[in-house]
Amino acid sequence: MPYETILYEKDENRALITLNRPSHMNALSIEMLAELEQVADSIAKDIDIATVIITGGQKSFAAGADIHQVSQLESPVAAHDFVIKAQAVMNKIEKIEIPVIAAVTGMALGGGCELALACDIRLAADNAIFGLPEIKIGVIPGAGGTQRLSRLIGLGRAKEMLFSGDPIDAQEAFRIGLVNRVFPAASLMNEAINLARKFAKRPRLALKANKTAASNGINVDLYSALAYEARCFEMLFSTHDLKEGMRAFLEKRKPLFTGN
Structure with missing residues (x-):
């Protein structure tokens, strides 16, 4: 518009x-x-x-x-x-x-x-x-x-x-x-x-998780922020890009991220 x-x-x-x-x-x-x-x-x-x-x-x-x-x-x-x-x-x-x-x-x-x-x-x-x-x-x-x-x-x-x-x-x-x-x-x-x-170029979901963890965590106490960080960390293990990133690292090649 x-x-x-x-x-x-x-x-x-x-x-x-x-x-x-x-x-x-x-x-x-x-x-x-x-x-x-x-x-x-x-x-x-x-x-x-x-x-x-x-x-x-x-x-x-x-x-x-x-x-x-x-x-x-x-x-x-x-x-x-x-x-x-x-x-x-x-x-x-x-x-x-x-x-x-x-x-x-x-x-x-x-x-x-x-x-x-x-x-x-x-x-x-x-x-x-x-x-x-x-x-x-x-x-x-x-x-x-x-x-x-x-x-x-x-x-x-x-x-x-x-x-x-x-x-x-x-x-x-x-x-x-x-x-x-x-x-x-x-x-x-x-x-x-x-x-x-x-x-x-970074994996999209990890990028978003980094931002929300850092931005939200600064406004709460440390241990609440750490708990939120842990949830963000574990959630990423359900994503394609995390699996692709780790596989590419082990295979010594450039990862092909899809944003999923």
Whole structure:
């Protein structure tokens, strides 16, 4: 289906979502959030897709929420409706069972940073900047920033970013673990595509089990997480790809995975 604020395409077994409000530096509008939710639902149902890349194009990932729209929220009730919707969209992106890669060029601020945090892997161009500047207008991040950031980089570093509202550059984001890798801007998308291809070659069910075990396990106590990991491990022994992978290893040949 056509979208107004994003571009969506499938290539090989990869989905590419491009935020597409260039005149607004890809600020996350209510309409864009709705379309991101729609495309996340579509991807979740598409068994042909193995990986997802989310990008903002060559100039900016996303400059934050659409402040013009946010400024029109005239009551706590309206604010609640908006922020719950924004959280639901980020949650849907985070819960897509296959790997989701954020390819970040330029600004990833506020809601843009929160969108990147909802992805599994963050690749940054060397001109990327990350930040949660909401404190500077008297509010806090509401689409997961206060929670996902601290889980990713640690509470102390997260609080410094949240309390100051100041952005950090790509190299500092890499140093503190906010991004996985940094590349020259000109090669970022090629690197993201290469990584997506690498993931897509892995046995699909094991890939999904890895993601769910890691993502779900971090939110529960260690022993509950270990029990869940064990269930994921044992479930894979019913799959064709596990048998094929072990047989290929013993026979010293390349495995032929089918996704089953």
